[in-house]
Amino acid sequence: MPQNRKLQDLIGNEFLGSFQEKTQVFLYDFGVLGGATGAKTLTDTNGNASTLPDNAIVSKLAIDVVTPLASSNSGTVALGVVSDGAANFLAATAFGADGLLAASQIPFLPAVGKKLTGDRAVLATIANALTAGKFYLYVSYYEGF
Amino acid sequence: MSGWIEEDGTEYVLREDGNYDVISPKKAAPKKKAAKKSKK
Numbered sequence: 001m002p003q004n005r006k007l008q009d010l011i012g013n014e015f016l017g018s019f020q021e022k023t024q025v026f027l028y029d030f031g032v033l034g035g036a037t038g039a040k041t042l043t044d045t046n047g048n049a050s051t052l053p054d055n056a057i058v059s060k061l062a063i064d065v066v067t068p069l070a071s072s073n074s075g076t077v078a079l080g081v082v083s084d085g086a087a088n089f090l091a092a093t094a095f096g097a098d099g100l101l102a103a104s105q106i107p108f109l110p111a112v113g114k115k116l117t118g119d120r121a122v123l124a125t126i127a128n129a130l131t132a133g134k135f136y137l138y139v140s141y142y143e144g145f
Numbered sequence: 146m147s148g149w150i151e152e153d154g155t156e157y158v159l160r161e162d163g164n165y166d167v168i169s170p171k172k173a174a175p176k177k178k179a180a181k182k183s184k185k
Binding site (some may be wrong): 033037038039040041049082083085086087123125127 | 149151155157160163164165166167
């Protein structure tokens with residue numbers, strides 16, 4: 001592993017300057033959260049509650065689908081945050097569509113840019129139940145004022 | 146916070162397990178057309 005990569009892994013968001021872009025990772029795991037219709041509160045990678053900070057300006061997103069989403073109906077998933085827009089990151093998208101495939105690990109922009117107005121949990125809103133799936137959502141942001 | 150309403154009227158209601166029920170906005174009932182007066 002290159003030395004600079006090692007260093008990046010050691011430096012957490014708390015050690016980055018206030019003008020540097022920060023990233024948090026959120027997990028949707030069907031095995032834990034289930035796939036019933038509704039909005040699921042995503043966790044950190046250890047399954048614990050996690051929120052984006054107040055005033056965060058979300059700059060980009062990336063999704064890492066490790067278990068493909070599945071649905072016996074026409075399941076859709078929207079991504080966003082509590083109160084400030086449950087579909088701000090990704091509008092409702094069919095479970096097999098490009099936006100929710102492993103290939104979409106390339107960073108994409110939020111569907112609707114918005115500055116958060118409080119500490120906000122990240123949501124995956126499911127319509128027409130899912131029957132499988134696991135993904136990590138990387139949310140990058142700047143600290144606003 | 147126990148929930149909120151999105152701009153499109155969709156309501157998010159917090160459940161005990163920390164997730165949310167999503168309630169679609171109610172569609173307004175179509176207005177009944179006034180009965181036409183028959184010409185005699």
